[in-house]
Amino acid sequence: MDLVAQKNLAEGGTKGPVYLGTLVGNSLPPAPMSFNNEITRCHHCEEAHGSSGCLCSREGVPFANADCSEKDIMTEDEIYCGCLSKTLCHTSTPVTVGFYSPCGTRLHSLLDQIAGCMRKESARREESEYRRIHERPRRPEGRNYLTLLWYLVFYQPVITEIHLRRKNIDFIFIRFTAWQYAGSDKLWAGLVLTLCDHIRHHFGPLPLSFYSVVGSKPRFASGFSQQEWRLKKKVVYTASGLVVVLIAGVGLATTALLIPGIRDGSALKIIGTTIAGISGSGAIVALAPIIKHLIISQKNKIEKMTDDEKFTSHLGFMSAVKKEIEILTNFVYYMEIFERRRLRIVFEITSLDMCYPERVIGVLNAINTLLSDTNAPFIFILVVDPCIIVSCLEQASTMKGMADNGYLYLNRTVTLPFSIPEIGIHSKVRFLHEAFQNREDLMYRIITRNVEQGIRKCKGNDKTLVDMEASMEEDQHQIDAQAVQYIHEAFHCLHNEFDHLYKYIPDSIVQMRRIVNTIPITIRLMTQQHFLRHNICPRSVAGWVVLVNQWPCRLSWILECMDDRLQIQPVRDYEEQPMWHVFTENCKDLFSKHKELKNIMALDGDPELFEKFLSCHFPYSVREGEKYLKYTVNLDHSIRYQMRELRALATLDKNYSKDDHDATSGRTV
Incomplete structure (x- = not known):
């Protein structure tokens, strides 16, 4: 966190980001001054909405001017990533960070934030080191490149007390996507090959080739000698x-x-x-x-060794691979002294939980053996779902007796556990805001009259036809303009911190994009209907899209129950009943079929949030459910078809049992 952000947080005057809602004349209040104030304001907001009783009501929701920049506030994710990056700057290597995520939420965004924080910390340390000892890092460029080649041939580096006291660090980031090598039996070899390729590309092939032939491993200084280079x-x-x-x-x-x-x-x-x-x-x-x-690079050598089945079965195969890795690590040590700073290789290992168990074991073993020498300059960020990795460890045949308890084995591998926290308010709002900005259909533009006039001239002298087409185009422009305004208002409700809707949006960026992409098409479908055009509540539409996205199974059951009831003679005022009442009346039948609907029910989110959503914050009626269903595009109707079959079978079974009972009673009489 920079000094400006710290000052703003200390004074309680941190401002929120500029939101898309300002485009339609609305604005958002400044960010909360403290956690208690945030709770108090949300509580007042809930009371205001609860007292309104209308889905479209916005009364009681205070608004202030959002005349501040989005950069003035730090999201919760940025705070977490900043703390982790600073810790990694001080942690001795090698270190393995267990970057735990249950469902792969916002992983790439968090990894990018961590890399950005580490680069900022590196730049800050470099400037601080320069102020302390007036020494800049020496980069192997220009004349220094020739100097490096000269040193590689004739000098041996010496690790002195001065070098050990250096604070400036440079990070080399390597992102290893495991599924790219998942087809190979030796997934761990892909990890080593990626390391070799990146080191060669980062420092250049010529210095690495010189070091492999004539380079010398760094040695520790004897006593308090300050000389960093020893002539060979x-x-x-x-x-x-x-x-x-x-x-x-x-x-x-x-x-x-x-x-x-x-x-x-x-x-x-x-x-x-x-x-x-x-x-x-x-x-x-x-x-x-x-x-x-x-x-012939090291990558080519290791590929040749791993492809040779006869050689891989030899006793010294892993030893040969280990020697190649030692050459790389010693070269990194050499470059540390030449560049006058510490070097750290950050491995970001992703998609490992998408591979076969035996492949996963190979990568973990490579981390524990091949790349785990004392003081090796490696930082591993292991991005995994712990449940899947533990299952892989316990099911792998090669790990019987070694990892019967997968959690214990994982704990012995991971030296810094970091479970991704639930997404915070500001982080979710920022992700939603970024998703809105990527939509081209929100660029509000009015087609110029010149284009329309040019089209009319091409039509000839048929004035009636021209007037009809002009009227239709004018009407369509008005519909599009009104739809864009509704879309802006709906998105404003999504990222409004004083509304309830953002609480029901999942942490997954993919799910956020699903919702953001669905709202515009739903609203555009509704605005094409003349009787709905001026009677659309954007907040209600946004809530319906979130409901469909988060609880498709429960909503489908409600819709099917409503459909069955409306097909027969419904009770009076049935369409005015809340959909939540329909669910409570028929929930026993739904959960009695949990075995048949097990996979479908797994699609639903938190059931407690479903109750709060439908009974309190968005109490849709049966009539509203019927209306929105006609324009719902993000609901898989095959779910309803399965439920319809189950309900039909249950009805047949019930009628058959009743007829059988009546027949038995008649015979008895």
């Missing part, structure tokens, strides 16, 4: 010898060719040429491995 004397002597021999050979050959009296002799030419050839061939032999590593 053997390499210097060898290179100097080759240079001296090469110069001597070239000198002899030149002398034999240029000086009169000597150039006629052949012995000196042969000696000089031989010496120059030997020294040149020595240089070629020294450069050949580097060229080979440039052509």
Whole structure:
């Protein structure tokens, strides 16, 4: 959190974001000054809506000017991600973060926020380090690139006290999507290949090739020495010898060719040429491995090893893979000292719970063994659903006796558990606001008269036809304008903190988009009907869309019960009854069929919220349910068909039992 945001929160004057509702003349109040104030305001809002008794009523809901920027407020997700990122900046590596999410909600958004917070923290530390010791990181670019190659050949890095005290950190983010490698038997190899490819791409193939051939592993300083580079004397002597021999050979050959009296002799030419050839061939032999590593990367080597079934069965297979990883980690240590800052490789592992159990085990074992050396610069963010991973661990045949209790095994792997909290008010409002902004049909535009006039000219001199088409176009423009206004008002109700509707919207961004995409088409269908055009309540329509999206099973049962009752002779004023009463009268029949409707009932959300929604905040009547059903596009009608069959069978069974009972009674008499 920056200083401005901290000051705003401390003074209680943090302002809320600019909402889409301002486009239609409405605005939202400033963000709550404290948690208690938020509860109090929501309570007053509930009382105001509860006393109104009308779905469309907005009385009692206070509004203020939303003349502030969205950036002035930190959402709950940003606060959580900021705290986690700062913790990861201070945590010793390697560390495995269990990023637990039960249903994959807003994962990519949270990961992006964590990466952004870590980059900001890295920039802040770099500036602080510069103010402290006046030292900037040395990036391998331009002249520094040539300096790096020179150091790789002739110097060995030394880990000194100065380096250990450096606070500035640079993060290298690698997002590993497990399902991309799910078809392979060795999913863990995909993790290693991704690491090799990103390190090579980040630092460049040439420095990595030089290090693989002539680089030296960093060593710790003896005592309190401040010297970070130690000259490799053997390499210097060898290179100097080759240079001296090469110069001597070239000198002899030149002398034999240029000086009169000597150039006629052949012995000196042969000696000089031989010496120059030997020294040149020595240089070629020294450069050949580097060229080979440039052509054949570590990724190619590991792929070749894993593809060879004979080699994978050998005893030293995993040891060979481990050596390749050690080369990478040692190279990262080398670059730490050269760049004068700490380096951390952040692995974001996603979609692991979509793979087969045996593949999941391989990735976890790779994290625990191949990539878990002491002080290895790895931060693993394991994005998983714990229930699925635990089930994979307990079902895997290779883990019998090792992970009979999947939770215990997962706890031994994860060193920093972080369960994604429920989405907060400001986070949900911001996600909804972003979803609204992506809709092109909310760009309110009026078609220019010039286009219409051009179309009329093309029609010729048929004035009657032109007037009819102009009238129809004008009417359609009015319908579209009115629909856009209704859509804005409905969206305003969705992200209004003083309304109840946002509480019933799920945390999943996918579900938010489903609702946001459904509301416009529902309203547009209704505005096409003349008798509904001026009698639409946007808040009621938005609530109906949320009801259908969140509780399709219960709503389908209510609709089917209503349909059956209206087909026979209903009681008086039945259409004025609340839909909640219809549900309470028939809920026993629904739950008596829970075995047949098990999969369908799993689609429904919280039953307590359903009761509160339909009995308190949105008490739709039977008449309203019939009206909205004609324009409902987000309800799977196959659910109703299954319920209709079950109710029909139940009716037949009931009638058969009754007839059988009457027949038995007649025989008895």
